[in-house]
Amino acid sequence: MSLRFVTSNGHKFAEAKSILNGYGVSIDPLNLAIEEKRSESCARVAEASAKIAYEKARVPLFVEDSGIFLNALHGFPGTYSAWAFGKMGYEGLLKLMRGVRDRRARFVSAIAYADEKGVKIFEAACRGKISGRPAGKNGFGYDPIFIPSGSRKTFAEDAATKARVSHRRRALGCFAKWYVEKNNRKGKIIGKEKS
Ligand code: IMP
Numbered sequence: 764m765s766l767r768f769v770t771s772n773g774h775k776f777a778e779a780k781s782i783l784n785g786y787g788v789s790i791d792p793l794n795l796a797i798e799e800k801r802s803e804s805c806a807r808v809a810e811a812s813a814k815i816a817y818e819k820a821r822v823p824l825f826v827e828d829s830g831i832f833l834n835a836l837h838g839f840p841g842t843y844s845a846w847a848f849g850k851m852g853y854e855g856l857l858k859l860m861r862g863v864r865d866r867r868a869r870f871v872s873a874i875a876y877a878d879e880k881g882v883k884i885f886e887a888a889c890r891g892k893i894s895g896r897p898a899g900k901n902g903f904g905y906d907p908i909f910i911p912s913g914s915r916k917t918f919a920e921d922a923a924t925k926a927r928v929s930h931r932r933r934a935l936g937c938f939a940k941w942y943v944e945k946n947n948r949k950g951k952i953i954g955k956e957k958s
Contacts, residue, residue, distance in 0.1 A: 766942075767793035767824040769816045774903035775827060778931055786939035788953060795819055797826075801842075805830060805873035806886045808842050813875035813882045823878040825938065829930060831905050833893065834867040835860065841871075844905070853897060853908045866892040868909060872930035874938045883941070887933030901925075 766783075768790045770776050776792050783790055793816075800811035809828040816824055830844035836859065840847035847856070860866065873886040890912045897907035899919025906919035911928050918925040926932060946953035 765789045765791050767791055767820065767822055769793045769795050769797070769812070769820075769824050769826045772903075775829075775931070778926075778929075779827070779935055781926070782932055782935045783939055786936075786943055788939055788942060793820060793822075793824060799828075803838065803841055805842055805871045806875070806884050809873040809875035810882050810884055813877040817877035817882075823876070825874050825876040827872060827874050827931070827934070829870065829872040831856075831909065832869050832871060833860070835863045835865040848904055853905045856893070856905065857897065857908055860893050866894075868893050870905075870909065870930040872934040874934045876938060876942065883938075885934050885938040885941070887930050887937060889928055889930040889933065 766788060768776055768779055770792060771794050780790055795816050797812050797815050800808050802808050805828040809826050812826045812828065813824070816826055828842065830841045832838045832841045833856070840856070868891060870889045871886065873884060876883045891910050891914075894908050894910050894917055897917070899907050899917045899921070901922040902919045902925060906925070907917055909918050910916065911918065911924060914921065914924055916924065918929070943953055
């Protein structure tokens with residue numbers, strides 16, 4: 764049975780599928796209604812959701828919690844990014860940042876994997892800044908206003924860079940290496956590293 768990714772976000776699923784494919788790990792979506800724990804830490808939110816999801820489904824699975832953290836706004840919207848996006852979109856965040864010089868921001872992704880042994884967490888960030896205006900059509904959420912460090916383009920303008928450096932790419936990369944190694948030790952050849 765393939766590994767399950769508990770999410771209702773089609774964009775997240777597509778990104779995760781493509782990233783994990785590179786490690787030979789195949790996934791299927793699992794849509795479960797889970798009430799998210801309130802915490803300012805993506806890792807804690809993901810951990811709590813993974814526990815609940817495993818209790819319900821009893822199959823190896825992972826969940827992801829992510830968000831964008833703005834320095835000038837003391838980390839807002841952070842773990843409330845989905846909620847904030849629903850209320851005001853990226854346009855609202857740009858408005859809050861109007862005239863603000865410190866534009867530093869980071870995306871964070873926490874993967875929580877659960878099986879009969881418990882929960883394992885993998886967290887990673889992608890640093891960058893908030894653009895002055897939206898640009899690009901790719902991706903989802905705050906992609907049109909986030910420029911990763913070392914680039915001049917937003918994630919929505921440059922999907923190839925997003926695929927290489929994103930928070931999700933990094934967290935899933937750490938998870939995939941651990942997951943493949945764990946299964947290989949048990950004699951189950953799950954994945955193959957890209958050469
Ligand atoms: P959650 O992890 O389901 O709580 O949602 C995280 C929210 O953060 C998403 O709904 C997006 O608004 C935002 N977000 C997370 N990752 C990304 C990304 O890769 N690009 C743009 N927005 C993101």
